[in-house]
Amino acid sequence: MMQKEEQKGLWLDPRTKLLLILLCVFCTMTAPSLLYEYGLVLFIFILGAVSGQIKYAGKGLLLYTLFYLLTIWVMGSMTGSLRAMFIAFLGLFHKVYPCGMLAGIVLSSTKISEFLSAMNRIHAPKKLVIPMAVMLRYIPAIQEDWHFIKDAMHMRDISPSVSSFIRHPVMTVECIYVPLMMAASKAADELSIASVTRGIENPKPRTCLVQIQSGLADAFVILCFFLYWMAAFVWKGVF
Known part of the structure; x- marks a missing residue:
């Protein structure tokens, strides 16, 4: 059997990755502020970096930072219908972008054989x-x-x-x-x-050559995303 340690970066169970995408969708649906969504993208960047996708994750974080600053500028400088138009577009962007970024990391770090074996398990x-x-x-x-x-x-x-x-x-x-x-x-x-x-x-x-099983890393990553989702309800006034 091929060991997971031989692969580049952190290895996660494909089932864990699908659950992370679902949790990411919940986070964006209940996001109380732009700062919360920026923190979510930062979480995804860290996950991509430790998974061996640091170049992709870095570009994703940089692009989102630019749109984050643009959104703040639009909200503070523009008025009228032009402001409403930009806010509508940027609001949709902030809801979709974290999920798309995480999905890109999942696609880049998941082999088809691993995915099929994991889906066969469930x-x-x-x-x-x-x-x-x-x-x-x-x-x-x-x-x-x-x-x-x-x-x-x-x-x-x-x-x-x-x-x-x-x-x-x-x-x-x-x-x-x-x-x-x-x-x-x-x-x-x-x-x-x-x-x-x-x-x-x-x-x-x-x-499959790789042993498909969940470990401590899977539980830790899921717990981090779940706690961050719960933070949207517990600390609404902070974000």
């Missing part, structure tokens, strides 16, 4: 497991195709940026969206065929 229905397993492999495949598309665009002196879209909107759309949609459709078909070929629909119990 007897999850195949109709739920199979689409999620394909999604775990689908997103990295699309990211690879995106890098190839950017290289091809640079060869034609086209940059996938906002300025390029403003100067050459039709050509930029043609060089980005058309090949990306074609690659996405082809990748979906190939991944579905590969999954069936590898026996993803096999009703027998799956095996």
